[in-house]
Amino acid sequence: MSRINIKYLMLEDYANIFNKKKLFLRFNGLFSTFSENLKGTKIISEFAERFHLFHHYFTEYKYHLYSAYYFLEQLEQLEKAIMAQYIELKPFIEFQNETKIEYDSLIVQEYLLRIMPFLNTMFILQDRLMVVIAIFLDIEFKDPKQNPNESNKKYKKKVKNFRNKLQSFAAYANNHNLILKEFPDEIAELVVNYWIQNGQELRKYRNLEQHQFSLLEEVYIIRDSIERFVLYLPDNPNEKNFEKLTYDNNLIAIDFFKSEIQIFHDFVEEIMTFIGINPKIHEIGSGSSSKSNLIKNYNEGDLMKIWVIKNEAILFSVGEKTPNGEAAKLSLRKIRNKMNVLRWEIK
Incomplete structure (x- = not known):
């Protein structure tokens, strides 16, 4: 019997990791800039409410940022454990000409359990971003107007739908009800470009797993010049028929996730640069409760x-x-x- 030890980094370690890797330093400066901008402002209920609302969303956002990298780190560590397990078994396997092996174990199941939490966390980070920025820029969205022949019931439903859309990144990227026009043109352009080039693709995989069927089917040890454990993602995440999913592109999940989170980081930091936020190091334990x-x-x-x-x-x-x-x-x-x-x- 042999033992594989995996030491996970704790969530509070990620303040140091973010500083070392220079991750989201400008975003981290957002709260101090927000507080500075309010200095000298007469404290009335309106400003106090805005301050507490911003503090709540900012603190929540940092927690989800750390969580996304936490899940990604777990996937990397579990991949190493799976390969270590396979290497232990390898002397007892009589190979022929197999280029890939369907592989399953309890550690593989642990790996697969982290896929959806990572995708959901990225989903939340996308959705909450525009909310945080809107509060920072003091943007107030007005409910749509009621049409002359529109019933009160239908109008209330329209208002409810509009307010729900304010929590959706896709609504901003697609300029639902012209909500993106409230932001500076430079931010609007960054949002649309990120969505078209990357953001919506990541979201499609989350929605496929959440609403259609499992992404966790194509799991292998591939035997190439370098042996590796992989989970392949389908080429066509918009497909609603499970039988029609294709895997010709050999898109490896963890490689895709690493690329997408880096692109998201650069996108967020570019917005922070535009609105004049200076970098600020992350502090351990700085995320206090909004209450x-x-x-x-x-x-x-x-x-x-x-x-x-x-x-x-x-x-x-x-x-x-x-x-x-x-x-x-x-x-x-x-x-x-x-x-x-x-x-x-x-x-």
């Missing part, structure tokens, strides 16, 4: 919060009210966290 400002509303015993960071967990609990009515911080203590490695055993 943290509401801590004063809790009473003693109402709330405990736990942050698990690498091998330690920090516990925070709410104490007695201070004289000004805000909740006091009670205990801050550390406990051990032993789960930091996932292992697969090969028998």
